[in-house]
Amino acid sequence: MYLLDSLPKTSKTANGLNTERSGKKVPISSSEKELWDLFRKGDENAFVIIYKKYANILFNFGCQLTADHSLVKDCLQDFFIYIRQKRERLGPTDAIKPYLFKSFKRRILADLKKQNKQIVKESAFDFRKFPVELSYETVYINQQLEKEQIFRLNEALRQLDPKEREAIYYFYFEGLSYDQIAVIFDFSHVSSARRLVYRGLAHLRKYFVLYLLLTFSEFRS
Amino acid sequence: MSKDHKHIFYQLIARRDFVDWVHEPVGERNSFWEKWLQEHAEQKDEFLKAKEFVERLHLPQHTLEEDELEDLLSRVVAVDHKLDKSANDFQNIPHSRQWLRVAAILLFSLMVALLADKVIAPFQEQTILEEVAWKSAENPRGRKSIIVLPDGTKVHLNYESKLRFPEHFNTKEREVILEGEAFFEVTHDASRPFTVTTGSLKTQVLGTSFNVRSDKYTSDVKVSLVTGKVKVSIPDLPDNILVPGEELEYQEQEKNYSKSEFDVQAVTAWKDGVIVFKDTQFEAFIERLGKWYGVDFQVYGETPKDWKINGRYENEKLEDILTGLQFMYDVKYKIDDKNVTLKF
Incomplete structure (x- = not known):
């Protein structure tokens, strides 16, 4: 108990930002469904709520996919125009976020491809995005991970393939559940999403395990 | 013991409820994880490491300013009545391509019909066994x-x-x-x-x-x-x-x-190709998988005594289930046709 209280709360990290943005009024899924249904029926207020809630989240998401931020911004505008005009034809959903992520991602990738044809090879189309890492900045009173461990974990994070990185992004930074991640990746089974995250973490483990073994043997001796 | 210790770190960081708690340590979440820690006092180190891992995980954030957002919104709303061209793209698909789509659907249904024949046939054969009534x-x-x-x-x-x-x-x-x-x-x-x-x-x-x-x-x-x-x-x-x-x-x-x-x-899950495990112990787990996939298990090493597996596998390959397992427990597997070796 005292233990939990004494641990510092990070506010510098991305997680802090996310909670600020979406955490104030975390709607339960039923109200997400209601909000989405209202929007589909043409309720302008519902549209503005959805826009305010997700515009920046989607912008940030797009910027993880490409370094071309003005493209992301253009995409974002087109995207909201699109869903607003097609509102009646959109399907129902009880989780707006993965729904938006999935179609926004498709739009960004399509636009990037279009652009790619013109700019030939040298482009902003960089699959090795989602530069997840452990920050060294955060100061801890009871630091558990040693510098060396953080270094190794970061090495491992850099080795992840783009899909694993993307899944880890959804899981840690967007707070999505495994079944929501499955929706974005078009997996028919939740377990595939779980596997993707696990696989990513298993890679971390591969790089990390030697070090752990070392610490444990020291600990025992 | 130490074996469990190093995995608890990975188990925790893969749990939605753990990550949620680290991000927002409020209310019931606090009491849940406090209780968890009391019950797993010997794993405190790994627990704290996992917490720190989640907290330190960092990604550069990009945001639009308030006025940029307002601006963008007003441009979105402005497109209202004049039909936007880009939003109407798919109606401009040439007719030839629409035909293609129809053809593809037909072909697909044809394939389904053929496949269905193949799938159902073996079942029918089974019924022709005894000659009597x-x-x-x-x-x-x-x-x-x-x-x-x-x-x-x-x-x-x-x-x-x-x-x-x-x-x-x-x-x-x-x-x-x-x-x-x-x-x-x-x-x-x-x-x-x-x-x-x-x-x-x-x-x-x-x-x-x-x-x-x-x-x-x-x-x-x-x-x-x-x-x-x-x-x-x-x-x-x-x-x-x-x-x-x-x-x-x-x-x-x-x-x-x-x-x-x-x-x-x-x-009834089994009839839909779904295996469900609820607090299943190791022996029962192995037995079910053996029957389900028609394989024999050879187990080496010390099996975890307090193993309780919970999961739902839908039409999954044995290989995938065991790969998932590898992550949760310190186990290696090898599939050799009908023989599966597990090494702890």
Whole structure:
């Protein structure tokens, strides 16, 4: 108990930002469904709520996919125009976020491809995005991970393939559940999403395990 | 012990509820994880590491300013009535391409039909076994099948199970004999009751769906009713009527039965290709997988004693299940045709 209280709360990290943005009024899924249904029926207020809630989240998401931020911004505008005009034809959903992520991602990738044809090879189309890492900045009173461990974990994070990185992004930074991640990746089974995250973490483990073994043997001796 | 320690880190960082708590340590989440920590006091180090890992995980954030957002919104709303060209793209698909789409759908349905033929055929072959008035269908380990009886009743027959049924049902009754486990979707026919005989126990229905499972060694039988109404008859005991969601378990040795509610999903999942584990211990886990996939397990090393697995696997390859396991426990696997080696 005292233990939990004494641990510092990070506010510098991305997680802090996310909670600020979406955490104030975390709607339960039923109200997400209601909000989405209202929007589909043409309720302008519902549209503005959805826009305010997700515009920046989607912008940030797009910027993880490409370094071309003005493209992301253009995409974002087109995207909201699109869903607003097609509102009646959109399907129902009880989780707006993965729904938006999935179609926004498709739009960004399509636009990037279009652009790619013109700019030939040298482009902003960089699959090795989602530069997840452990920050060294955060100061801890009871630091558990040693510098060396953080270094190794970061090495491992850099080795992840783009899909694993993307899944880890959804899981840690967007707070999505495994079944929501499955929706974005078009997996028919939740377990595939779980596997993707696990696989990513298993890679971390591969790089990390030697070090752990070392610490444990020291600990025992 | 230390073996568990190093995995708890990875188990925790893969848990949605753990990550949520680290991000927002409020209310019930706090009490849950405080309790967890009390119960796993020896894993405090790993717990704190996992917490720190989640907290330190960092990604550059990009945001638009308030006025940029307002600006963008007003531009979005402005497009209102004049139809935006880009939003209408798909209506401009040339006709030739629309035709292509139709052709693709037709081809696809054709393929489905062909495939269906191939898939269903082996099931039909199984029914042509005995020559007399009775036929039988039998599944070894690792195989499940669907049998459609002459009256249209659909029987999902599990592995290690056998169903015997007459070539034609007579006008008075429909009777089948089951060993093992099956899920029945009985075609309604009020004039001819449908009876499943399992050992000495008989389950009689008019039209309904239910699961019957009998144990080869103890001859115990479990009848689980999903829809409709069934009557279960046991010699020397009063008849029992079950209502949906109710199951009757009969212990042959003790000549005793009990009724209880059951989890429909858990009991009938197998027919849809879903394996469900609920607090399943290692031995039972291995046994189920062995029967399900028709493989033999060789286990080396020390198996975890407090192993309890929870999971739902839908039409998954054995390989994928074991890969998932590798992450949770310190185990290595090797699949060699029908032999699976696990090393702890």
